[in-house]
Amino acid sequence: MAKRLGKFTINLTNKPKIISAYSVVGKKEGEGAFKNYFDHILKDDRFGEKSYEGSEKRLLEFAITNAIDRSKKSFDEIDLLIAGDLMNQITSSSFSARALNLPFLGLYSACSTMTEGLAVGACLTDSNCINTCAVATASHFSTVEKQFRFPLELGNQRPPVAQWTVTGAGCSVLSNTQTTNYLARVERVTFGKVVDFGVKDVNNMGAAMAPSAQFSIVSHFEDTKTTPDDYDLILTGDLGKLGSEILRDLMEHAGYKLGANYADCGQMIYSNDQRTFMGGSGAGCSASVFNSYMIKKLAKQELKKVLFVATGALLSPTSSQQGNSVPGIAHAVYLTAGSNESLKTGEN
Amino acid sequence: MAKRLGKFTINLTNKPKIISAYSVVGKKEGEGAFKNYFDHILKDDRFGEKSYEGSEKRLLEFAITNAIDRSKKSFDEIDLLIAGDLMNQITSSSFSARALNLPFLGLYSACSTMTEGLAVGACLTDSNCINTCAVATASHFSTVEKQFRFPLELGNQRPPVAQWTVTGAGCSVLSNTQTTNYLARVERVTFGKVVDFGVKDVNNMGAAMAPSAQFSIVSHFEDTKTTPDDYDLILTGDLGKLGSEILRDLMEHAGYKLGANYADCGQMIYSNDQRTFMGGSGAGCSASVFNSYMIKKLAKQELKKVLFVATGALLSPTSSQQGNSVPGIAHAVYLTAGSNESLKTGEN
Numbered sequence: 012m013a014k015r016l017g018k019f020t021i022n023l024t025n026k027p028k029i030i031s032a033y034s035v036v037g038k039k040e041g042e043g044a045f046k047n048y049f050d051h052i053l054k055d056d057r058f059g060e061k062s063y064e065g066s067e068k069r070l071l072e073f074a075i076t077n078a079i080d081r082s083k084k085s086f087d088e089i090d091l092l093i094a095g096d097l098m099n100q101i102t103s104s105s106f107s108a109r110a111l112n113l114p115f116l117g118l119y120s121a122c123s124t125m126t127e128g129l130a131v132g133a134c135l136t137d138s139n140c141i142n143t144c145a146v147a148t149a150s151h152f153s154t155v156e157k158q159f160r161f162p163l164e165l166g167n168q169r170p171p172v173a174q175w176t177v178t179g180a181g182c183s184v185l186s187n188t189q190t191t192n193y194l195a196r197v198e199r200v201t202f203g204k205v206v207d208f209g210v211k212d213v214n215n216m217g218a219a220m221a222p223s224a225q226f227s228i229v230s231h232f233e234d235t236k237t238t239p240d241d242y243d244l245i246l247t248g249d250l251g252k253l254g255s256e257i258l259r260d261l262m263e264h265a266g267y268k269l270g271a272n273y274a275d276c277g278q279m280i281y282s283n284d285q286r287t288f289m290g291g292s293g294a295g296c297s298a299s300v301f302n303s304y305m306i307k308k309l310a311k312q313e314l315k316k317v318l319f320v321a322t323g324a325l326l327s328p329t330s331s332q333q334g335n336s337v338p339g340i341a342h343a344v345y346l347t348a349g350s351n352e353s354l355k356t357g358e359n
Numbered sequence: 360m361a362k363r364l365g366k367f368t369i370n371l372t373n374k375p376k377i378i379s380a381y382s383v384v385g386k387k388e389g390e391g392a393f394k395n396y397f398d399h400i401l402k403d404d405r406f407g408e409k410s411y412e413g414s415e416k417r418l419l420e421f422a423i424t425n426a427i428d429r430s431k432k433s434f435d436e437i438d439l440l441i442a443g444d445l446m447n448q449i450t451s452s453s454f455s456a457r458a459l460n461l462p463f464l465g466l467y468s469a470c471s472t473m474t475e476g477l478a479v480g481a482c483l484t485d486s487n488c489i490n491t492c493a494v495a496t497a498s499h500f501s502t503v504e505k506q507f508r509f510p511l512e513l514g515n516q517r518p519p520v521a522q523w524t525v526t527g528a529g530c531s532v533l534s535n536t537q538t539t540n541y542l543a544r545v546e547r548v549t550f551g552k553v554v555d556f557g558v559k560d561v562n563n564m565g566a567a568m569a570p571s572a573q574f575s576i577v578s579h580f581e582d583t584k585t586t587p588d589d590y591d592l593i594l595t596g597d598l599g600k601l602g603s604e605i606l607r608d609l610m611e612h613a614g615y616k617l618g619a620n621y622a623d624c625g626q627m628i629y630s631n632d633q634r635t636f637m638g639g640s641g642a643g644c645s646a647s648v649f650n651s652y653m654i655k656k657l658a659k660q661e662l663k664k665v666l667f668v669a670t671g672a673l674l675s676p677t678s679s680q681q682g683n684s685v686p687g688i689a690h691a692v693y694l695t696a697g698s699n700e701s702l703k704t705g706e707n
Contacts, residue, residue, distance in 0.1 A: 012360075013488040015438070019462060021488045062681055090363070091550055099447040100675035101467045102683075109553035109673075109686045114367060116475065116550055117688075119449045119467040119675075127464065131479065138368045138486030140361040202439055202464055205457040325457075325465075327448035333410055335450075338457045340465075 013137055017234025019227075020201045026347075027136040029183045029191035031082035033074050034303035037152065037178030048303040049179075050077065052120075055208055056153065056178050062099065067151035070180040071096065072107040074302070075147045078182035082143070087307040089113055089184075090141035095124040095146055095359070097155050097294055104148075113145070121323030122249050123203070124148040125128075125298040126342040128202035129183065129319075133344065136187040137197075143188065148295030149180030160213065172215040174251045174277055175287035181298030183306070192352040195309040195317075195323050199235060199345040203227040205325060207338040213331050216292055217254020217277075222318040224250060225261040225341035231343045232267060241268055243314045246305065248297035248321030248341070248348055249277030252288035265289070276300035276321075297321040310349035317346045361485055365582025367575075368449070368549045376483040376541035377411075377531045378432035378491075382651035383421050384643070385500065385526030386640040391629040396651040397527075398425065400450050401506075404501065404526050411445065415499035416527040418643070419444065420455040423495045426530035430491070433614040437461050437532075438489035441480050444496055445503050445642055451495075461493070469671030470568075471551070473497040474644040474690040477531065477667075480694070481545035484535040491536065497528030498641030507561065520563040522599045522625060522675055523635035528644030530652070540700040541656040542664075547583060547693040551575040553673060555686035561679050563601020564640055565625070571687035572598060573609040575668055578693045580615060587617055591662045594653065596645035596669030596689070597625030599637035624648035624669075645669040658697035667693045 016022045034049045043053030058066040058073075071094065079089055092111065094104035095118035108115035120127040128146035135141045153163060155176040159166045185197065206223040224247050232238060239245060239262075250258055255275040262269050280291040280300055301319060308314040322341040331337070331348070364370045382397045399421070402648055406414040408419075419442065427437055431598035440459065442452035443466035468475040470475075476494035483489045501511060503524040507689045533545065554571040565648030572595050580586060587593060603623040610617050628639040628648055649667060656662040670689040679685070 013486055015487070016492065020439075023488075064677060064681060090367075095467060097448075098675065099677060100445075100469065100673065102673065102675045105553055105673035105686055105688070106678070106683070111557050112552060114550040114552050115468045115688060116479065119443060119465045121448065131464065134483055134486065134488040138361055138482065138488065139363070140482040140486065141369075202462040204460060204462050205453055207457050242589045245532075292623065325448065325450065325453035327446065327450045329412060329447060330450045330454070333412060335454070338453055340453070340456075340463060 019230040020234035022199050023133055023137040025137050025187055025197050026196040027185050027187050028131045030186045030193050031078050031184045032194060032302040032306040033081060034181045034299045035070055035074050035240050036299050040177055040179050040280060043285060044279050045300060045304045048307060063151055063153035067149055067154045068103040068106045071103050071147055071149035072110055073273045074180035074182040075107060075111060075145050075346060078184050079145055082184040089143055089145055091116055091285035092271060093128045093144055094147045094285040095119050095328060097150050102142045115160040118357055120340060121325055122292060122294045123321040123340055124294045124340050125301060126319055126321040126344045129344045130342050132185045133197035133200055136185050139187060143186040145182055145184050147182035148294040148298045149183055150176055150295035152176045152178045155293055170214045171288055172253055174216055174291040174292035177280060177291045177296040179295035179299035181302030183302055191350050194306050194349040194353055195346045196346055197344055201227055201231045203341045205293040205340050207336055207337045209336045211336045213326060216324045217251040217289055218257055219324050219337035220339035221250055221254045221257040221261060224258050224320055224322050224341040228342040229265050239267055242272060243316045245273045245318045247275045249292040249317045250275045250322055251277040253289050253320030309346060310353050312354055315348040319344045319346060360454045367578040368582035370547050371481055371485040371533055374533050374544040374546050375481045375533050377543045378534045378541050379426050379532045380650040380654040381426035381429060382529045382624055382647040383418055383422050385689055386645050388525055388527050388628060391633060392627050392650045393648060396655060406568045411499055411501035414633035415497055415502045416451040416454045419451050419495055419497035420458055422528035422530040423455060423459060426532050430532040432491055435475055436491055437493055440491040441476045441492055442495045443467050445469060445498050448459050467671055470640060470642045470643045471669040471671030471688055471690050472680060473649060474669040474692045477692045478548035478550060478690050480533045484514060484533050487535060491534040493530055493532050495530035496642040496646045498524055498643035500524045500526045503641055507531055518525060518562045519636055520601055521565055522637045522640035523640045524641040525628060526642040527647035529650030531650055539700055540702055541696050542654050542697040545692055546695055549575055549691040551689045553686045553688050555684055557684045559684050561674060564672045565637055566600040566605055567672050567685035568687035569598055569602045569605040570690060571672050572606050572668055572689040575689040575691045577613050590620060590666050591664045593621045593666045595623045597640040598623045598665050598670055599625040601637050621644055657694060658701050660696040660702055663696040667694060669690045
């Protein structure tokens with residue numbers, strides 16, 4: 012039985028295991044900081060599809076299929092696919108679930124889907140409601156930009172606070188299996204609240220999401236009586252350069268100093284010469300970084316205690332056009348390192 | 360600890376309780392078959408808001424607030440709001456979560472959100488990951504029709520297979536509390552698969568969703584070794600008149616005859632003289648019917664064993680315009696009657 016810790020945190024009893032992971036990214040992401048860690052880099056972001064929506068769906072399906080293959084589980088042993096994406100009505104996820112013929116739990120949490128999914132999947136596997144699930148999300152530059160901002164063909168100039176939507180997908184397979192070969196364990200989860208500081212600039216996602224990251228991280232610290240020093244890494248999703256600076260400020264106001272053990276997937280995914288301004292964003296940003304570099308570091312025990320906090324901006328084109336501000340959400344998942352056996356075999 | 364039953368079903372150990380429920384509907388729905396059962400009927404579907412999106416959000420927030428008030432729990436005791444809706448990026452749910460300041464798990468499962476939410480909420484409360492949650496969804500005729508089909512101002516003629524999107528919202532509060540005063544219990548849940556028989560007519564939702572309902576109901580029967588006779592009521596979400604006829608046929612092909620104990624919320628919600636053709640649809644359809652008439656029947660022990668299977672069509676305007684067919688999904692929740700104390704007090 013899981014136990015509540017403090018007001019917002021769930022302490023899992025059996026610490027479900029991530030038994031496999033897979034990441035796939037587009038060409039631009041494959042030239043960035045993590046190029047040696049992604050499992051697959053596309054040569055062409057169309058991925059052989061006629062529409063970009065088709066490409067995004069194929070990206071997601073590709074990540075899920077490969078993660079399940081790596082898990083050595085058959086598709087029949089996957090009790091649930093937990094997935095969501097940024098497309099209207101999460102069609103990338105639904106259509107992937109259709110193609111893969113898996114029981115499906117559809118989520119929407121914008122760019123925080125990876126940790127929302129890991130949190131739900133960890134709770135469900137911890138309690139034996141399900142034994143094994145695949146948790147996945149994706150985004151594609153060419154689907155997201157046209158849906159949320161402008162047609163690509165317009166060639167709009169991007170403002171300096173803009174982030175670049177990551178073309179990429181990631182999938183983790185979570186299980187309550189007894190295996191001693193695993194990449195990481197999920198120990199605790201904190202579901203976030205929707206926080207809104209009134210940011211109305213749909214290009215400035217980092218500023219819109221930073222307050223929700225602060226809420227979830229501070230809640231997690233308070234509930235678990237920990238401080239930043241208790242973690243090897245505190246990793247946010249896609250706050251980008253500006254958003255992660257804002258988060259540092261907000262955390263300092265709350266009495267916590269984030270040091271060198273704080274990083275953000277969006278800030279890191281592109282190299283400085285790639286002219287993406289504030290860095291990467293999109294559900295595929297934290298999903299691809301977590302399921303490549305981060306999971307490998309956890310499996311190798313080079314990171315032992317990671318608080319992973321993907322962040323999402325809960326706007327829609329309609330909500331923005333009607334003058335609403337951009338609310339943010341962040342879900343926190345506390346992970347510990349992989350097993351010694353995984354360290355030795357290094358299969359993932 | 361929950362136990363897996365067969366391939367797809369979860370048998371909950373502690374049988375979480377629905378401790379309160381609330382329904383609110385629009386004017387037209389308030390003139391239909393369940394007019395004496397809804398908790399609140401709007402006089403004006405705008406609900407005092409400037410945009411219909413605002414109205415839908417207010418509907419949802421209204422249902423959640425009133426359900427929580429009835430539960431006698433404080434907002435601080437609600438560990439999670441589990442909600443989703445049909446709007447792009449589920450803004451009705453996110454904006455409600457913002458207003459209510461509750462930890463938020465965003466779902467997308469189209470019109471099957473009520474049972475997806477109940478299933479997730481039941482698993483999370485059963486395992487003590489959370490103690491109490493509010494599960495809610497909503498739809499509004501004027502937001503959904505314009506988003507998925509045509510601007511209302513066009514006054515398009517509706518084809519004979521069309522259903523009418525319900526303006527309504529429903530919320531159940533689920534808890535693992537020890538109280539002996541509850542309206543119903545959740546015993547078992549079956550997460551559905553995405554099933555697609557190739558229907559491309561975006562007006563014929565019933566036909567698109569019926570095969571997924573068949574999958575979930577048959578899976579639930581097989582896993583639990585039950586037949587239709589074991590239930591007082593098998594209740595689908597919004598298949599409508601045509602879709603529920605198709606489901607009866609499909610079930611018969613699978614070897615199960617659905618008799619008089621089968622009903623569909625969409626088929627029943629409007630009276631015959633309301634000219635809604637195949638009946639009601641929308642996430643608010645099964646949510647408002649379940650959280651009014653059905654939950655009252657369970658609380659009064661007039662229904663003792665209900666298999667509730669809300670159905671969703673996982674299309675988006677983009678997916679349809681790109682020529683894709685309409686996949687369906689259905690999640691099944693098996694509920695048993697309320698307590699004798701609830702029967703006596705009859706508070707809900």
